[in-house]
Structures are given as structure tokens and as C-alpha cells.
Amino acid sequence: MDTLNELLGGFATAMTWQNLIFAFLGCLLGTIIGVLPGVGPVAGVALLIPLTLNLDPAGSIIMLCAIFYGTQYGGTITSVLLNTPGEASSAITTIDGYAMTKIGRAGAALTLAAVGSFIGGTVATIGLVAAAKPLGELGLLVGPPEFFALMVVGISLLVALAGKSMVKALISGALGLLISMVGIDPVAGAPRFTFGMDRLLDGVSFVAVIVGVFGLSEILSYRKNAETPLVHAPGFRSLFPSRTEWRRSAPAMARGTGVGFGLGLIPGMTGSVSSLLSYASEKKFSRFRHELGRGAVEGVAGPETANNAHANAALIPLFTLGIPASPTIAVLMGAFLQQGLTPGPSLFTEHSEIAWAIIASLFIGNVLLLLLNVPLVGLWTSILRVPTPILTALILLFMVIGAYTINFSVFDVFVMIGFGLLGLALRNLDIPLAPMVLTLVLGPLMERSLRESLEISQGDFSVFLNRPISAVLIALGVLIICSPLLKFRKPKALTEDPEA
Amino acid sequence: MTQSPARARPARSVLAGIAAFGALGAYVLVSSVGLGLWTSLGPGPGLFPFAMGAVLASMSVLWLLQELKRPSAAGEGADGGLVLAVVVSLVLLAALLDLLGFQVSMFLFLMYHLKIRGKRGWLSALLTALAGSVGAFYAFNYGLNVALPVSSIPVLNLIGL
Numbered sequence: 042m043d044t045l046n047e048l049l050g051g052f053a054t055a056m057t058w059q060n061l062i063f064a065f066l067g068c069l070l071g072t073i074i075g076v077l078p079g080v081g082p083v084a085g086v087a088l089l090i091p092l093t094l095n096l097d098p099a100g101s102i103i104m105l106c107a108i109f110y111g112t113q114y115g116g117t118i119t120s121v122l123l124n125t126p127g128e129a130s131s132a133i134t135t136i137d138g139y140a141m142t143k144i145g146r147a148g149a150a151l152t153l154a155a156v157g158s159f160i161g162g163t164v165a166t167i168g169l170v171a172a173a174k175p176l177g178e179l180g181l182l183v184g185p186p187e188f189f190a191l192m193v194v195g196i197s198l199l200v201a202l203a204g205k206s207m208v209k210a211l212i213s214g215a216l217g218l219l220i221s222m223v224g225i226d227p228v229a230g231a232p233r234f235t236f237g238m239d240r241l242l243d244g245v246s247f248v249a250v251i252v253g254v255f256g257l258s259e260i261l262s263y264r265k266n267a268e269t270p271l272v273h274a275p276g277f278r279s280l281f282p283s284r285t286e287w288r289r290s291a292p293a294m295a296r297g298t299g300v301g302f303g304l305g306l307i308p309g310m311t312g313s314v315s316s317l318l319s320y321a322s323e324k325k326f327s328r329f330r331h332e333l334g335r336g337a338v339e340g341v342a343g344p345e346t347a348n349n350a351h352a353n354a355a356l357i358p359l360f361t362l363g364i365p366a367s368p369t370i371a372v373l374m375g376a377f378l379q380q381g382l383t384p385g386p387s388l389f390t391e392h393s394e395i396a397w398a399i400i401a402s403l404f405i406g407n408v409l410l411l412l413l414n415v416p417l418v419g420l421w422t423s424i425l426r427v428p429t430p431i432l433t434a435l436i437l438l439f440m441v442i443g444a445y446t447i448n449f450s451v452f453d454v455f456v457m458i459g460f461g462l463l464g465l466a467l468r469n470l471d472i473p474l475a476p477m478v479l480t481l482v483l484g485p486l487m488e489r490s491l492r493e494s495l496e497i498s499q500g501d502f503s504v505f506l507n508r509p510i511s512a513v514l515i516a517l518g519v520l521i522i523c524s525p526l527l528k529f530r531k532p533k534a535l536t537e538d539p540e541a
Numbered sequence: 542m543t544q545s546p547a548r549a550r551p552a553r554s555v556l557a558g559i560a561a562f563g564a565l566g567a568y569v570l571v572s573s574v575g576l577g578l579w580t581s582l583g584p585g586p587g588l589f590p591f592a593m594g595a596v597l598a599s600m601s602v603l604w605l606l607q608e609l610k611r612p613s614a615a616g617e618g619a620d621g622g623l624v625l626a627v628v629v630s631l632v633l634l635a636a637l638l639d640l641l642g643f644q645v646s647m648f649l650f651l652m653y654h655l656k657i658r659g660k661r662g663w664l665s666a667l668l669t670a671l672a673g674s675v676g677a678f679y680a681f682n683y684g685l686n687v688a689l690p691v692s693s694i695p696v697l698n699l700i701g702l
Binding site: 091216229260263429431434438455472491 | 554555558562565566569572576577579580582583584585586587588589590593594596597600601603604607613618619620623624627628631632634635636638639647650651654655658659660661665669673677681685686687688689690
């Protein structure tokens with residue numbers, strides 16, 4: 042009952058006209074980022090953080106969350122109409138989505154994807170509401186050693202699951218942690234790795250780093266390819282699926298919700314894995330599995346439901362334990378921290394009103410996206426007709442504004458350029474970027490909890506093993522990191538994960 | 542009978558990457574010792590970086606061993622012309638941002654990318670560049686309350702640029 046009252050209070054805040062506008066703008070911008078093949082959700086969310094800096098904390102996070110799941114909706118459109126995934130998590134949708142376009146059912150595919158996304162997202166948000174209180178209370182019992190151990194597990198999972206080589210993933214993770222350590226040391230106050238530059242005493246701007254590593258490096262790695270694609274928006278009447286299509290999609294959506302929700306809770310699992318596994322489950326369980334690959338609605342409804350359920354479920358570990366489960370959520374966590382909000386159990390005690398307003402806005406955002414996405418398909422496809430040079434120039438413009446406005450300093454623009462080149466080098470060396478962004482955000486928190494733990498125990502490292510919860514978590518982390526030695530084989534979906 | 546292929550060697554770019562990470566790890570190891578690994582109060586500011594330096598250095602060695610054993614295929618590499626054009630134009634833009642102000646420097650930057658590199662028509666390039674420079678300046682300053690820089694040259698500053 043308490044939870045319900047708080048949720049209703051959250052709705053009251055989220056439904057003020059300002060917050061509704063922020064949610065609407067977020068959905069709109071998120072969909073555009075999703076539609077544009079060059080900009081992924083990580084860079085997209087980071088890029089737009091500066092837009093929200095002057096908003097109040099609730100409005101700012103509401104807008105960024107809307108951008109985040111808007112990208113999930115938007116990614117579908119190009120998958121279906123163009124055979125090019127706007128986001129990695131929609132890649133599998135191209136198979137049956139594009140096949141449906143070829144047989145004239147593009148409109149139905151888009152509608153079913155949007156409805157599936159809505160269902161997946163809403164169910165996962167209900168899960169967040171149910172889990173918030175109990176997990177939050179459990180989280181309050183967690184001391185610095187447990188918190189440190191929890192982060193070790195989160196990072197180990199991401200390192201173990203990212204890319205093909207754990208060695209490269211560890212390099213990426215260590216790099217992120219080192220970048221996060223630049224500046225004044227939080228405990229002793231000593232400057233670290235500042236190379237005598239006063240500007241580095243406050244550390245490196247995380248927005249500039251993310252925009253550089255994820256956004257600019259993406260543009261730098263463009264290759265000369267095809268001309269602006271020819272796309273045709275489906276007509277209004279074709280947007281309505283037939284009764285058979287509805288009936289066939291329902292079980293796929295149910296399975297997709299289960300897969301996405303379950304995997305979304307696990308740090309390191311990306312939306313792509315959810316949609317790939319959802320497709321695999323359709324291949325196994327669907328009554329119409331023989332039609333998959335030839336324009337079967339299940340191949341669109343299942344994965345699209347799964348990736349949105351995943352995106353929303355991934356917010357559960359962030360809100361309740363303060364652990365970001367994916368790179369995009371890590372960027373979102375960075376935005377929370379910039380607004381003075383620390384995600385985790387204390388969020389519900391110290392900023393209860395804001396936390397519930399954000400949760401309520403997730404419901405509202407999913408409704409807005411359902412209403413926006415399909416009827417405006419003509420507008421989204423017209424964005425795709427904008428010639429590449431114009432798009433590239435405008436994306437660069439936003440990157441410069443984004444990096445500059447964080448501290449109103451040209452220095453951060455140079456930081457972005459430098460990290461863009463680093464990102465390009467990492468891409469060429471096939472080093473996954475995901476562990477880096479996670480450790481970049483978690484680095485300061487992780488170091489603080491490690492040092493607090495060691496201060497409590499007066500320097501005795503056994504503090505991590507004497508407490509049962511942290512001992513189990515540390516053991517789990519070690520097991521995950523050592524898994525290659527134990528010759529565990531990663532499922533195919535993970536080694537081929539394009540997001541890792 | 543076909544000849545057995547010559548033993549593949551690690552790509553030069555990969556070796557350079559490994560060397561760079563190894564050197565960074567070694568630098569971090571040395572400098573974190575200087576920061577102090579342990580103090581009378583407990584862990585010092587150098588402890589955590591030391592651990593990360595150790596991870597970087599040891600993983601670089603492991604990666605080198607892996608490459609020597611089984612070289613990975615070299616990446617496709619980026620389009621050098623594009624990288625140069627984007628990076629140099631961005632560096633110039635950043636260098637001129639405070640001097641010329643956002644509107645003038647961004648206008649020039651966009652015109653370069655639209656007209657010279659993108660080969661767009663004059664009208665389309667001019668309109669887009671104006672919207673992205675002057676338009677963005679006013680939208681951010683007055684719409685979002687985010688102040689973008691104005692020129693430090695008095696004449697330009699006087700006319701609102």
C-alpha cells in the first residue's frame with residue numbers, strides 16, 4: 042500500500058506539464074537517435090546530458106530516461122524499413138522485419154514492435170515498482186565491503202561477457218578506472234595523474250570522455266559507403282495488423298517479456314543478447330517457427346518486446362543497488378551523480394519523491410512512445426533522407442556543444458577530441474568499449490568503498506572475506522573472472538554480441 | 542602440392558597498441574608508488590591506481606603472448622582522410638571558439654563540412670550552417686539558458702557575435 046501511495050505521488054510529480062514536456066522531448070530525441078544509424082544510445086544519452094543540466098533533478102532524469110528507452114523504439118524503424126538496425130539491439134529484427142516490408146506488411150511490423158515494446162517496458166517497470174522497496178531495504182544493510190564486492194561482481198560480469206577476449210576487456214576496464222582517478226584523490230586530497238594541469242584537478246569530464254569514445258570515434262570510423270537510402274513510409278491503413286497477426290504475436294510478446302526482463306537484471310547482459318535469445322526461443326517454441334526468416338510476425342514481436350523489457354528491467358539494479366547493468370545505464374548513472382543524486386538504496390530514503398517521479402515517468406514515457414512511434418513513422422523516415430554530410434556536421438555540432446557546456450570550457454572539447462582518437466584506436470584493436478564506460482562511472486564509488494572498508498578493518502583485507510555477503514560476492518567475482526581457465530564456453534549470442 | 546603458408550606475424554598496429562598499454566601500465570605502477578600505497582591511516586592514494594597499473598601491465602604481457610601464439614587479423618583501419626579532416630577541423634574550432642565566438646567559428650566549421658567536404662549546394666550549406674551556428678546560439682542561450690561563448694574581439698562582440 043505504501044508503495045502504491047508513493048507511486049501515485051510519483052505520478053502527481055511526473056504529470057506536471059513541465060515534466061510531461063521533458064518526457065515528450067526525451068521520447069522524441071531518443072527516437073531520432075534510435076533512427077540515426079551512426080549514433081548509438083550511449084553517445085546519444087551522453088550527448089544530451091548538457092541539455093538537461095539546468096533543469097531540476099526530476100525533470101532532467103525524466104528526460105534522459107525517456108531518451109534512453111526512446112532509442113530502443115527508434116532502432117526498430119530502420120531495421121524494418123531499411124534492413125539496417127538503428128541500434129544493435131534491433132539487429133535481429135531485420136530478418137523478419139525487412140522480410141515483412143518486402144511483402145508489404147511494414148506498417149503492421151512497426152505497430153506490433155511498438156505494442157510489444159510497450160508491453161515489455163510496462164511489465165518491467167511494474168517489476169521495478171515491486172522490487173524497489175524490498176531490494177532497497179536489503180541494500181540499506183549493505184556496508185562498504187559488501188558494496189565494493191557487489192561492484193566487483195558487476196564489473197566482472199561485464200568484463201567476462203564483453204567481446205571475445207577477456208584480456209582486452211580487462212584492459213578496457215582498467216583504462217576506465219584509471220581515467221576516473223585523474224584529479225584530487227577523494228580521501229587524502231592528493232592530486233593524481235594531473236600532469237601539473239590545474240584543469241585536471243577536478244578530474245576529466247565524464248561527458249566529454251563518453252562523447253569522444255563512443256560518439257566521435259564512431260564518426261571517425263565511418264567508411265565511404267552507399268548513398269542516402271531510399272525509404273518509403275508505410276501508409277496509414279497498413280499500420281493496422283490483421284487479427285491473425287495480433288493472435289500470433291501475443292505468445293511471442295509474452296516470451297520476449299520473460300527473456301528480456303530476466304536478462305535485464307544481470308549486469309553485463311546487453312539488449313542485443315535479449316533480442317537474440319528471444320529470437321532463438323521463437324525458433325524453438327513458436328507454432329509458426331518454420332516461417333521465421335520469411336516475414337513471420339513472431340520474429341519482430343518477440344525480439345522487440347525483449348529488448349525493451351530488458352532496457353527497463355536494467356533500471357532495477359541501478360535504482361535499488363546502485364549498480365549499472367549496461368553501458369547506457371552507466372551513462373544514466375553519471376547523469377544522476379551530476380544532479381547530486383546517488384542511485385541505490387539511499388535514493389528511496391533521501392530523494393523518495395524524485396525516485397518515484399522517475400519511475401512513474403517510465404510508465405508515461407512508454408505510453409507516449411506507443412502514441413508517437415507509429416503514427417509519426419513518416420517523420421522518422423524523412424530523417425533518414427537527410428544527406429550524410431548534413432547529418433555528420435550536425436552530430437559534430439551537438440558533440441562540441443555537449444562537451445563545451447559541461448564546464449563551459451574549451452578544454453573539454455579538446456578532451457573529447459583526444460578521447461575520440463583513443464576510441465578509434467580501441468575500435469581498431471577490437472577492444473570492447475563497454476567495460477570502460479562502466480568502470481569510468483563506478484571507479485570513484487568503488488575506490489571509496491574499498492578504502493572505507495580497509496579503514497574500518499585497519500588495513501586488514503580479510504574484511505571482505507569475514508562478512509558472509511561480501512565473501513560470497515567476492516567468490517562469485519573471482520569465479521567469473523577465472524571462467525576462461527575453467528573452460529566455460531560462452532553462448533554464441535554473447536560472443537557475437539554487437540554491443541559488447 | 543600447396544606450400545604451407547608462412548607463419549603469420551602479429552600486425553604492427555596490434556603490437557604498437559600492446560606496447561602503448563604496457564608502457565601506460567608501467568608508468569602508472571611507478572607513479573602510484575610515488576603517491577603512497579599505504580599511510581598510517583590505511584590505504585593511500587596510490588593503492589588503487591597501483592592495482593590498475595598492475596592489471597594493465599600484466600594484461601599487455603598476456604595479450605602479447607596470445608598474439609605471438611596466434612596473431613589476430615588486423616583491423617580494417619580507418620579512412621585516414623576523414624580522420625584528419627574531422628580532427629583538424631575540430632581542433633581549429635576549439636582553438637577559435639573563445640576568440641571568434643560560437644557563431645562565427647561554428648559557421649565556418651559547418652561550411653567546411655557541408656560545402657567543401659560534403660559538396661552540398663550553396664543554399665543548403667548556407668542555411669544549415671546558419672541554423673547550426675546562429676540558430677543554435679540563440680536556442681541554447683534563450684531557450685535552454687545555456688550560454689555559448691561570444692567573441693573576445695570587441696568589434697565582433699559589439700554586434701552580438
